[in-house]
Amino acid sequence: MESADTEGDDLLSELLKPLRLTGVFDSRWHVNAPWAIEGDAEQSCAVLHYITEGGCWITADGQTALELRTGDLALFPTGTAHRLSDRPERRGLALGTVLPERQPGTSGELRIEGDGPRSRLLCAGLHYDESAASGLYKALPWALVLDRTQVDQEPLLRDTLRLLAATDRPVGPGDRLVTLRAFEMALVLAMRPLLRELADNPSSLPVLRHPGISKAMVIIATRFAEPWTIDSLAREVGMSRSAFTAAFRELVGEAPARHLTGRRMQEAARLLAETTLPQSAVPQRVGYQSTVGFHLAFRKWYGMTPGEYRTGSPSAA
Template identity: 80%
Template sequence: MESGHTEYSESTKSAEHPDLLSELLTPLRLTGVFDSRWHVSAPWAIEGDAEEQCAVLHYVVEGGCWITGAGRPPFHLSAGDLVLFPTGAAHRLADCPDRRGVPLKAVLPGRRPGTSGEIRIEGSGVRSRLLCAGLHYDAGAATGLYRALPAALVLDRPQVDREPLLRDTLRLLAATDRPDGPGDRLITLRAFEMALVLALRPLLRQLAANPAALPVLRHPGISRALVVIATRFAEPWTLDALAREVGMSRSAFTAAFRDLVGEPPARHLTARRMQEAARLLTDTTLPQSAVPARVGYQSAVGFHLAFRKWFGTTPGEYRAGVASAA
């Protein structure tokens, strides 16, 4: 692989990482939540399958549990601890690490977003209570950087306590009965969305302080490219221009970007533009004719074709569909 990136000072890199991590958090929007409260006494074990376009959260209210899977050795959670699986990796929860479990779908069938459930397992051993949730997000928000996050992210009780808003939100959600009043499900959705962002924030600060934990942060050129794409997507970028912007040759930039981010630079740029276009069409009253220029397209026809290819529908149909659903 060719070498060609310019040297960045440590102060420059540390200044860029917060911007990069902020851009990772900004587009996260939950589309639905299935939440459940677990009342379990040992012996117990439950196997959770991998979830697509869904983050999974477990918060221990009382007692504790072991978690196995997600590409790491078994680890123990105690009361007040929180674990987040950003991309819904398969894992097992149990009272001991080597106990075989029953499938989650057997004890909580369906699990449709917007509903709640409960698990009760009566045993003679230690009692535990957990708040668990499947947080379904818009696939367009799952950037390459988000997908590159570790399979499991853990905040122990002292770390949660240092985030009072996160701690209080989790306790409130854990104590709340199944919502059934007007607007309750929307409030629950937004509360879990806030909990997700509040949980990711300290975890991402840890990653920024320890770039080795997230290889993309270790590479100054690719790290900067992600910031550029996230914040300056409306500019008329070409592959050569992006490579020059970060001080790398085209071939080295393309290879390193694909290796660290998991997709080519052009696709990552398109994803960011489509993400912003969808936001403008759903969250603003900006005229549809003004959207292409706001997301880096000089041609309305080119934008229309790109949008249809990405979402499987036209910009107008997309806006009308969201308005109809609302």
């Protein structure tokens, strides 16, 4: 029998692992105090800030202000609106006025000339497929921070961030693809120690404190191909159907049936886009005994048939 700690680790590794990025806008900031930039909420986009020199404050409505110093890294998993500034109380310019075009696949530079201390930052918007974001991912804290010591304990993360922050990066064929994958690797490397910390301090994610719901989410993450129903899931974790459904919805943010469907659809999309598995074999691989039922569910989830998805996916192309 697995321990609660093992289940928590499995849950985090399966459901909170970073999403595959679809595009990145990155920028390098050269700012001298006084300065402040107001960022809007980003949809389907994680936000990353890495301090290469100086420091800054990060503030958001209803949240405790965070102070970052040289070498610190801040990650906003769901793109919560926030302000960066040299002082926490300072109000400033809207990000759209200083970096109006922030399309994925492009880079920018921001300069603010003041008389005060200088700071340099690497900032990036990491766009991901919204359909792959689980309820648990969306429940992550608004901001996750690794201080310089924690970053230095992950040498590959530290060196990747320093390379991405450099203004004289080598440019050549495939540069944007290399940049995209480098940011994706940085996101993965940053999430690893953050997830370990969450596993050690589960109060940040209440679902980890509930043995039944935590176990159910591990089952959905790893055994989604089995013919589960809400009744059989509830029995498997030792709960009544009504108590299981209510607790799952409260802690995860969506009904267990939708969460199970989402996991199955996520795997189906991966099989269609990234493998040559015959389309006829996909339904059974993701827990559907009926091909018609699978097609109806897939079309409702993605707005297209499995065949259309495979034909139109970049990986398939």
